[in-house]
């Protein structure tokens with residue numbers, strides 16, 4: 001195989017690895033931010049449930065005071081009845097007592113409703129607290145992972161960049177600039193020919209061209225895919241009886 005083409009295959013592996021490392025380096029802090037947001041939301045739900053419980057408690061205390069006041073009032077009205085002199089006075093007092101009793105019934109119903117709301121909110125609080133614990137654990141894990149990624153990937157990226165620079169310096173400039181142009185627009189600049197097809201764009205290679213590529217006499221020639229413009233290479237181990245996976249040859253070049 002053409003030595004420059006071999007270098008481009010090796011370069012592409014580094015390029016893809018560098019891209020993967022850059023994406024991982026960018027993604028880790030984004031995952032931390034998302035976890036922080038989830039934790040803040042969970043904390044807000046807990047705070048909201050707690051505030052709602054407190055509000056119901058205050059409401060019930062005021063309802064209980066109200067009921068106590070009205071009971072006291074009824075006792076006073078009953079005392080006044082004992083000393084009432086006219087029928088009109090008695091009727092007026094009776095009306096007032098009935099009014100106070102009706103108010104007490106309403107207050108007690110409202111108190112029951114408040115207790116039911118409290119029960120529902122207490123369940124919601126437990127759920128929110130569990131969600132908060134889970135979100136907090138996730139955040140811890142992601143922060144640790146982000147620190148690992150930052151350390152490992154930064155070091156790995158430096159190695160990849162050094163290897164890239166070395167390969168680029170050794171590669172023919174014309175081939176390199178064509179590779180850069182195609183890689184920039186299509187993501188990769190070299191493709192393996194498999195089963196008479198470009199493995200990147202899946203287009204068929206014309207039979208004559210495919211035979212030329214496989215011909216030992218053309219071992220030093222550089223072919224490109226007529227469809228996508230990527231450099232095309234063929235792995236001679238295709239003819240070997242052992243089974244292999246596409247890309248296997250390239251992987252061995254690292």
Ligand SMILES: [Zn+2]
Pocket residue numbers: 191198199200201202203225226227228229230
């Ligand atoms: Zn192609």
